[in-house]
Amino acid sequence: MAKIKPITFDYSASLIPENGISQTQLDALKPKLEAAREEVLKVDAAQYASGDVPAEKAPLDHAYMELPERILDEYQSDRENSELGRILKTAARLRDSVDKVVVLGIGGSYMGARALMESCCHPYYNELSREERGSRPRIYFEGNNVDNDWSQSLLQFLELDSKGDGPEGNWAIVVISKSGGTLETAASFRQFKAALEKKVGADRLPEFIVPVTGESGKLASLSDAIGIKDRYLVPDGVGGRFSILSAVGLLPAAIMGIDVVKLLEAAAAMNTHFHSAPVGENVVLDYVGVNHLLEVEQNVLTRVMSVWSKSLESVGLWYDQLLAESLGKNERGALPLTCVNSRDLHSRAQQHQEGARDKVMNNVIVDSWRHDALPIGKSEHDQDQLNELADKTLPDVMSAAIKGTNLAYAEDKRPTTNINLPAVDEAAVGQLFQMLMLATVVEGRLIGINPYGQPGVEGYKKYMNKLLREA
Numbered sequence: 364m365a366k367i368k369p370i371t372f373d374y375s376a377s378l379i380p381e382n383g384i385s386q387t388q389l390d391a392l393k394p395k396l397e398a399a400r401e402e403v404l405k406v407d408a409a410q411y412a413s414g415d416v417p418a419e420k421a422p423l424d425h426a427y428m429e430l431p432e433r434i435l436d437e438y439q440s441d442r443e444n445s446e447l448g449r450i451l452k453t454a455a456r457l458r459d460s461v462d463k464v465v466v467l468g469i470g471g472s473y474m475g476a477r478a479l480m481e482s483c484c485h486p487y488y489n490e491l492s493r494e495e496r497g498s499r500p501r502i503y504f505e506g507n508n509v510d511n512d513w514s515q516s517l518l519q520f521l522e523l524d525s526k527g528d529g530p531e532g533n534w535a536i537v538v539i540s541k542s543g544g545t546l547e548t549a550a551s552f553r554q555f556k557a558a559l560e561k562k563v564g565a566d567r568l569p570e571f572i573v574p575v576t577g578e579s580g581k582l583a584s585l586s587d588a589i590g591i592k593d594r595y596l597v598p599d600g601v602g603g604r605f606s607i608l609s610a611v612g613l614l615p616a617a618i619m620g621i622d623v624v625k626l627l628e629a630a631a632a633m634n635t636h637f638h639s640a641p642v643g644e645n646v647v648l649d650y651v652g653v654n655h656l657l658e659v660e661q662n663v664l665t666r667v668m669s670v671w672s673k674s675l676e677s678v679g680l681w682y683d684q685l686l687a688e689s690l691g692k693n694e695r696g697a698l699p700l701t702c703v704n705s706r707d708l709h710s711r712a713q714q715h716q717e718g719a720r721d722k723v724m725n726n727v728i729v730d731s732w733r734h735d736a737l738p739i740g741k742s743e744h745d746q747d748q749l750n751e752l753a754d755k756t757l758p759d760v761m762s763a764a765i766k767g768t769n770l771a772y773a774e775d776k777r778p779t780t781n782i783n784l785p786a787v788d789e790a791a792v793g794q795l796f797q798m799l800m801l802a803t804v805v806e807g808r809l810i811g812i813n814p815y816g817q818p819g820v821e822g823y824k825k826y827m828n829k830l831l832r833e834a
């Protein structure tokens with residue numbers, strides 16, 4: 364395994380007395396953080412394995428944690444028939460047979476795949492020619508809403524843009540739902556399946572649909588009835604928003620040509636780090652400690668994830684769901700908010716600089732870019748007075764924006780932290796996803812809130828279904 368360059372977490376700008384929290388407080392929290400880690404690593408693991416789960420800890424969806432190691436080990440010992448081997452085979456089959464894949468899913472069955480696409484693929488992936496995409500299919504997301512015009516538009520586009528029977532004229536569906544019964548995804552599946560059947564015929568339909576779902580449930584039964592052989596399981600003990608490193612995220616990622624092995628290796632490296640690094644050097648425990656102290660000591664209830672790359676917006680949105688659904692319970696839980704900078708300096712920064720003192724800005728900073736640095740450049744028309752900055756590049760401007768923003772916040776005693784990613788790629792985001800999942804669970808254990816399950820989501824479903832079925 365190639366060495367993974369670690370992501371880092373610098374909290375020094377938050378841990379100053381002016382912000383109301385100090386190193387002494389973090390030191391005092393150390394035994395509790397270590398106890399929470401112990402609970403996650405030993406107690407949760409043992410209770411999950413034995414099935415002996417205390418009522419207040421149910422559900423205990425602990426299995427997400429070892430997914431990276433388990434999937435990689437199985438792949439090492441059986442490249443052909445392991446789950447990852449099969450995922451790669453399905454991706455190759457779709458690459459050879461279709462030009463578009465519609466990924467249907469919502470919540471945890473959607474946000475991870477989108478975050479992977481935006482962070483690890485070319486920003487204009489769908490606009491590239493088939494050759495430039497390495498023959499990989501374009502990806503479209505649906506089933507994540509009930510927006511009539513977006514569904515209709517995609518269906519119309521698929522009909523108009525998919526002529527002929529060769530790969531360039533074909534499209535497929537990957538339908539993802541752990542429960543198999545989520546209305547948004549189910550309704551969308553019915554609609555897109557009907558359109559696909561019209562194109563390829565009932566006999567060939569199974570070739571063009573790949574479900575990712577639980578062992579049983581409505582989608583599993585429907586898949587059986589259609590005769591679909593190529594399908595994947597959302598493993599037991601893995602909650603929706605913790606499923607990005609299962610087939611839920613890995614299958615779409617493999618279809619897009621993302622290096623899924625590297626992604627898993629990076630997540631496994633984060634597990635190793637989490638197990639052994641002490642408080643003060645442990646990105647998971649330090650992130651939890653600082654954000655938790657700010658919340659309990661200073662009433663900092665809004666956690667801004669301030670991402671300094673457009674490629675990370677969906678990673679931020681994935682985290683919004685993770686934090687909100689995991690810890691937003693019992694009238695507690697910080698409010699997550701994703702900002703993309705420098706864009707949102709022109710929309711949200713005013714409030715972050717001078718609004719209520721209830722926010723921490725957790726920056727996610729990219730240390731190196733994929734492309735050569737683009738200079739502003741000299742021009743004979745200097746009315747914009749940029750010639751004096753002609754040699755400055757976009758990374759120079761970004762760097763100045765990050766440092767300048769942090770300085771401005773520090774001047775007004777607004778807490779910030781920095782998560783640094785060596786780059787935006789599989790190695791970095793694999794670590795980041797695992798770090799944030801671990802941090803969410805550790806924080807849950809620290810504050811006595813079960814991070815798994817989302818009982819509150821049932822509220823709207825009950826009324827929506829009643830209204831629909833009564834009308």
Ligand code: PA5
Pocket residue numbers: 469470471472539540541542543544545548602603604605688817820
């Ligand atoms: O985190 C969760 O479990 C939820 O957000 C689910 O992912 C979401 O409700 C979709 O559920 P399903 O995959 O069962 O369709």
